[in-house]
Amino acid sequence: xxxxxxxxxxxxxxxxxxxxxxxxxxxxxxxxxxxxxxxxxxxxxxxxxxxxxxxxxxxxxxxxxxxxxxxxxxxxxxxxxxxxxxxxxxxxxxxxxxxxxxxxxxxxxxxxxxxxxxxxxxxxxxxxxxxxxxxxxxxxxxxxxxxxxxxxxxxxxxxxxxxxxxxxxxxxxxxxxxxxxxxxxxxxxxxxxxxxxxxxxxxxxxxxxxxxxxxxxxxxxxxxxxxxxxxxxxxxxxxxxxxxxxxxxxxxxxxxxxxxxxxxxxxxxxxxxxxxxxxxxxxxxxxxxxxxxxxxxxxxxxxxxxxxxxxxxxxxxxxxxxxxxxxxxxxxxxxxxxxxxxxxxxxxxxxxxxxxxxxxxxxxxxxxxxxxxxxxxxxxxxxxxxxxxxxxxxxxxxxxxxxxxxxxxxxxxxxxxxxxxxxxxxxxxxxxxxxxxxxxxxxxxxxxxxxxxxxxxxxxxxxxxxxxxx
Amino acid sequence: xxxxxxxxxxxxxxxxxxxxxxxxxxxxxxxxxxxxxxxxxxxxxxxxxxxxxxxxxxxxxxxxxxxxxxxxxxxxxxxxxxxxxxxxxxxxxxxxxxxxxxxxxxxxxxxxxxxxxxxxxxxxxxxxxxxxxxxxxxxxxxxxxxxxxxxxxxxxxxxxxxxxxxxxxxxxxxxxxxxxxxxxxxxxxxxxxxxxxxxxxxxxxxxxxxxxxxxxxxxxxxxxxxxxxxxxxxxxxxxxxxxxxxxxxxxxxxxxxxxxxxxxxxxxxxxxxxxxxxxxxxxxxxxxxxxxxxxxxxxxxxxxxxxxxxxx
Numbered sequence: 001x002x003x004x005x006x007x008x009x010x011x012x013x014x015x016x017x018x019x020x021x022x023x024x025x026x027x028x029x030x031x032x033x034x035x036x037x038x039x040x041x042x043x044x045x046x047x048x049x050x051x052x053x054x055x056x057x058x059x060x061x062x063x064x065x066x067x068x069x070x071x072x073x074x075x076x077x078x079x080x081x082x083x084x085x086x087x088x089x090x091x092x093x094x095x096x097x098x099x100x101x102x103x104x105x106x107x108x109x110x111x112x113x114x115x116x117x118x119x120x121x122x123x124x125x126x127x128x129x130x131x132x133x134x135x136x137x138x139x140x141x142x143x144x145x146x147x148x149x150x151x152x153x154x155x156x157x158x159x160x161x162x163x164x165x166x167x168x169x170x171x172x173x174x175x176x177x178x179x180x181x182x183x184x185x186x187x188x189x190x191x192x193x194x195x196x197x198x199x200x201x202x203x204x205x206x207x208x209x210x211x212x213x214x215x216x217x218x219x220x221x222x223x224x225x226x227x228x229x230x231x232x233x234x235x236x237x238x239x240x241x242x243x244x245x246x247x248x249x250x251x252x253x254x255x256x257x258x259x260x261x262x263x264x265x266x267x268x269x270x271x272x273x274x275x276x277x278x279x280x281x282x283x284x285x286x287x288x289x290x291x292x293x294x295x296x297x298x299x300x301x302x303x304x305x306x307x308x309x310x311x312x313x314x315x316x317x318x319x320x321x322x323x324x325x326x327x328x329x330x331x332x333x334x335x336x337x338x339x340x341x342x343x344x345x346x347x348x349x350x351x352x353x354x355x356x357x358x359x360x361x362x363x364x365x366x367x368x369x370x371x372x373x374x375x376x377x378x379x380x381x382x383x384x385x386x387x388x389x390x391x392x393x394x395x396x397x398x399x400x401x402x403x404x405x406x407x408x409x410x411x412x413x414x415x416x417x418x419x420x421x422x423x424x425x426x427x428x429x430x431x432x433x434x435x436x437x438x439x440x441x442x443x444x445x446x447x448x449x450x451x452x453x454x455x456x457x458x459x460x461x462x463x464x465x466x467x468x469x470x
Numbered sequence: 471x472x473x474x475x476x477x478x479x480x481x482x483x484x485x486x487x488x489x490x491x492x493x494x495x496x497x498x499x500x501x502x503x504x505x506x507x508x509x510x511x512x513x514x515x516x517x518x519x520x521x522x523x524x525x526x527x528x529x530x531x532x533x534x535x536x537x538x539x540x541x542x543x544x545x546x547x548x549x550x551x552x553x554x555x556x557x558x559x560x561x562x563x564x565x566x567x568x569x570x571x572x573x574x575x576x577x578x579x580x581x582x583x584x585x586x587x588x589x590x591x592x593x594x595x596x597x598x599x600x601x602x603x604x605x606x607x608x609x610x611x612x613x614x615x616x617x618x619x620x621x622x623x624x625x626x627x628x629x630x631x632x633x634x635x636x637x638x639x640x641x642x643x644x645x646x647x648x649x650x651x652x653x654x655x656x657x658x659x660x661x662x663x664x665x666x667x668x669x670x671x672x673x674x675x676x677x678x679x680x681x682x683x684x685x686x687x688x689x690x691x692x693x694x695x696x697x698x699x700x701x702x703x704x705x706x707x708x709x710x711x712x713x714x715x716x717x718x719x720x721x722x723x724x725x726x727x728x729x730x731x732x733x734x735x736x737x738x739x740x741x742x743x744x745x746x747x748x749x750x751x752x753x754x755x756x757x758x759x760x761x762x763x764x765x766x767x768x769x770x771x772x773x774x775x776x777x778x779x780x781x782x
Contacts, residue, residue, distance in 0.1 A: 120743055127529050127746060149530050239638075241726020295615040297638035297727040307616070431531070434745040442550065446728035449640050 076107040077371040082129070082137035084122045084358060085115045090391040098387075099378050106371040111137060116358070119143060123434075130155040130363060138366040139375055141190060141358045144178045144426060145433050148265075150361060151181035152431030157362040158184040162373045171397050174355050178426035182265075187359040188380045189397035191388060194353040194424040195251050196417065198308060198316040198326065201339040203230050211341040213351075215255070215281060218315060218344050222291035225314045233313040234291025239282070240300045241445040246437050247354040248317060249444055250427050252278040254352025255345035260440070261428035266468050270440070271454075271461040277346070279444060279453045287451065297448060309334055317343060319356065320395060323413040342420050355424040357397070389414060395421065432467050439463045523752035530746050541753035551754070553729055554737040555761070557644060561733060562712045562765070565651045570705050572652065573659025578689075580660065581667045591664075598657040606721035609650040613637060637723055640730035647718050647731060655712075659704055666700025667693065698776045706769035713762055734758045 083092055096110040114121045126140055130150065142150060150156040163185060168176050171189045179187035197218075199211055203225050212218035222234025238244040253259060258274025261267070269275060285292040296304060301318060308316040309325055309332040316322065325331050326338045342351040360376045362369070378384060385396040390410040395417065396402060402418045428436055443460035447453045523541055527534040545551050580591055597605070613620050615635035624630045636646045670693055678692045694701075716735035719725060725732035725740070738758065742751030 124743060124746070131529060153530050153532070239727070240724060241729070242724045293616065294635045295638050298615070298635070298643070298723060299638075434530075435747070438740055438745060441726070442729050442732075445726045449728040449730070 076105055077368050078107050078109065079138035079366070079368050079371050079375065080109045080111055080136050081139045081375065082111040082113055082126065083141040084113045084119075084143075086358075086392055086394060088392040088394075090387075092392075095379075095384065095387060095391075099375060102378070103374075106368075106374055108139075108375055116143070126150075133365040135363060135365045135367050138363050138368055138372045140361050140363065142187060142361050144175070144187075144355060144357055144359055145437075147179055147187045147359065147361070148181045148429045149431040149433060151184065151186040155361075155364055156186040157364045157366070157369070157372075158186055159188060159362065159373075160185050162377070163188060170400060172399060172421050172424065174421075174424040174426060175357070175359075175397050178355055178429065179359055181429065181431075187361045188376050189357075190359050190380065191357045191385075191394035192397045192421050192424065193320050193356040193395060194421055195247055195317055195319060195343065195356075196353060196420045197341050197343045198318060198322055199339050199341065200231070200314050200334065200337055202337045203314055204339075206230065211339055212315075212344045214347055215344045216347070219285075219289050219291060222314055223289065226291065231312065231314040233293055233307060234289070235285060235315040235317075236292065236299075236304045236308055236313045237282075237285075237296055237317040238300050238304050239296040239445070239448055240298055241441045242300050243437060243441070244300050245444055246427060246440050247356070248282075249279070249440065250354040250425065251317070251343050251352050252282055254354075254425050255343060255349060257346070257349045259428075261430060261436070261464070261468070263429065265430045268461045268464045268468070270464065271457045276453055276457055279447050279457060283448055283451055283453060286448070297445070320413070320417055323417070324393075327413070340416055340420070342423055351423055353420055353424040355426045357395075397421075430468055435467045436464050439467065519752045520756060522748050523756045525749045527749045528745070528747045537749075541750050542757075544750065545753050545757060550729065550732070550737065551757070554732045554734050555757075557731065558713060558715070558733045558735075558761075561644065561648060561651075561715055562709050564645075564648050565655070565712045565715075566705055566709045568648070568652045569656045569659045569708055570701065572656045573704075574663050574701070576656065576660035577663035577667055580664055594657045594660060596657075597654050598661075600654070602654065602717040603721055605650060605654050606718050609646070609653075609718075610637070610722055613646050638727055640728050643723055643727065643731045647715075647722060650718055650722070651712065651715065655708065659708060662704040662707075663697065663700060666697050666704070669700075670696045695779075699773060702769060702773045702776060706766065706773070709765055709769065710762055713758075713765065734761075 081096060086092060093110050093112070096108050100107055113125050116122065123143070123146060126142065126146075129136060130140075130153070133155075142156075147156070151158075168185065172192060175189045175192055176185070179185055179189060197211070204210065204221060207221055207224055209217070209221050212221060218235060222231070225231040226234050237248050239248070250260065253270075253275045256274040256278045258269065258272060258278060260270045260275065262269055286294055286296070304316065305318055305322050305325065307313050308318075309322070311333045323338070323340060327335055329335050343353055345351040360379060362372045362376060366372050380397075382396075382398055382401050385398055385401045386404055386406060388394045389396050389401065390406050393411060395414055396407075399418065399422070401407065402415055407414050427433070430436060439460055443456045443463070447456035450456070524536060524538060525534060526537045526540065576594065580587065580594070600608075612618055613636040615621065615633055615638055618633075618636070620636070621630070621633045625633070634642065636642050674692055674696070675688060678688050683691065714735055715733050716739065719731050719733055719736050720739070723731045725736045734754065735758070738751055738754045741747045741754055745751075
């Protein structure tokens with residue numbers, strides 16, 4: 001749930017200045033709201049101006065429907081769209097306005113939720129509205145880990161009849177899997193993020209090694225670089241008792257062919273051999289091989305990112321936002337020295353990355369189903385995904401969009417990540433995910449702190465079984 | 471006229487006239503807005519919380535049924551609850567004791583007159599005035615396992631050989647949080663105790679000096695006994711407040727590693743607001759309430775006893 005925190009923080013910092021003018025021009029209503037705070041303006045002037053603006057807005061808005069009605073031969077269908085707040089050079093509101101301007105059948109009102117760094121509040125806000133089953137918001141966006149929860153509660157409309165297999169094959173398979181609950185597609189992909197391996201190209205070249213494909217190669221290179229004094233740390237990741245620990249866990253276990261929960265949603269496999277081996281390896285990174293400092297047990301994304309971009313570490317597991325930071329000279333001493341690749345895997349197994357990102361959903365109680373479908377189809381179209389990629393820095397979920405020349409121009413970091421997204425796998429898909437993740441965080445943190453891996457995972461298995469069977 | 475009436479009132483209480491009750495809606499009407507708002511924002515939520523704690527309900531699932539004390543049975547058998555409960559009690563005891571002792575020392579110093587006392591008194595309050603989230607971030611940096619100042623100083627003094635991973639180790643994480651809390655809240659205790667010290671009449675301390683008491687005896691036999699009620703009230707406030715510790719833990723460790731800093735507030739938050747388990751979460755907060763009430767009763771009993779002693 002917290003995996004998106006750093007990117008948001010970063011974007012916010014970088015874009016604050018750039019975004020403000022854009023923000024003010026989003027809609028007449030919001031610029032009117034912004035005027036309230038105008039400092040130093042005499043009250044009378046302010047009221048006069050506010051009055052004029054208000055009059056202008058009223059006039060404009062009373063004219064607009066007329067024009068639309070004339071164009072479409074009827075009033076546009078009004079629907080609402082609620083989403084967590086993302087922004088870069090543009091805001092979501094501007095994208096929504098583009099949709100409103102592009103056609104005249106549907107008019108979408110955008111309701112902004114808190115940014116994804118406050119993911120608990122976004123979740124709460126959505127659940128409270130959806131639980132009322134009154135049809136608002138008609139369309140919403142959800143973190144991929146909530147898809148099963150919303151589908152099982154029958155809040156999200158199944159979309160199979162609108163988006164068939166033919167359409168869905170254009171998206172990354174992992175993300176489609178994450179948007180599917182019990183065989184039904186209940187979410188439409190928006191953007192993707194996933195865990196990946198950052199490595200120091202210059203250091204590996206010095207060793208004559210390439211990006212590690214297996215964990216043994218990573219351990220080997222780390223040890224060599226550390227003993228040669230080239231790097232203070234070998235491999236950094238996130239071991240804080242938080243959501244990010246589960247993200248790391250999923251990719252480590254997945255890279256050994258294991259899993260936490262079977263797709264049936266009730267068979268718990270966290271205490272099986274592949275999972276035990278993977279968690280043991282996480283512990284070994286710290287104690288046995290000593291390529292990871294003990295500090296990772298209290299580190300989430302940012303604390304683990306800092307030593308890497310200041311040149312102290314050879315390898316880092318983190319999200320896509322690090323690429324941008326690493327290439328910014330003000331924040332990084334390793335500009336142009338960083339490479340990115342899928343995370344390594346166990347011998348003769350497949351690499352696995354933990355899937356993140358927000359996806360569209362349609363409220364099952366909506367009274368404007370066709371309009372909502374039309375809107376999400378437009379939002380998830382290649383053109384809009386390209387716009388989100390270039391203007392908001394959100395990675396497309398359609399493989400083909402990565403090939404667009406604008407992407408290479410505006411967001412050069414994205415293309416190298418494509419191969420990572422193809423292999424990304426979702427976290428356990430269950431409507432009880434919020435409870436399951438708390439158990440995993442607590443028990444895996446215990447396994448790493450005490451080294452008693454088997455016992456901790458066995459205890460996690462029993463607790464998760466109680467939750468998913470209830 | 472007015473004076474006699476006022477003076478006469480206590481006498482009237484015992485007479486027949488006072489017992490006659492006339493229905494006067496005026497006062498009740500005036501009280502109604504206050505009663506209604508207290509009822510709406512305080513009584514109703516508390517009762518609803520109690521009611522929820524007897525139900526099996528989560529916001530994100532259709533199940534919602536009355537299960538009596540089922541949540542409490544599950545809670546009492548939950549190792550994580552007792553783990554968090556123990557940490558909360560440990561944290562409360564340690565921080566209250568340290569803060570009271572250090573706060574008393576500070577108060578004693580600040581009650582003496584010296585040059586620049588006003589500035590020192592004001593400066594002392596700065597840690598308390600800083601938002602806790604900022605304090606948390608600050609201590610996060612101070613105790614950072616790699617580049618923290620604390621490690622640097624301890625290493626420089628030769629007290630440790632290698633950097634200590636304060637927040638990443640199960641044995642030190644909770645105590646590091648206690649240190650942060652002591653830094654932040656000791657000034658508050660000092661302020662309360664300073665106010666208490668100033669109510670002790672100078673004549674008493676002067677009399678003890680004339681009787682030949684040294685400062686040590688003066689403290690133990692004159693000032694401390696007279697300060698005891700204030701001390702207890704301040705400690706009670708502190709203990710009840712410390713019991714609700716949330717922000718430091720939430721920002722610094724999130725309850726980890728291995729639940730070693732999980733306290734009741736963070737556990738309740740996770741159950742109520744992350745997992746949206748309203749029934750179980752409400753049972754948790756009810757247990758917190760019960761424990762807090764227990765702490766208040768213990769302090770209250772000691773305080774009453776002290777007050778009687780002082781009164782005699």
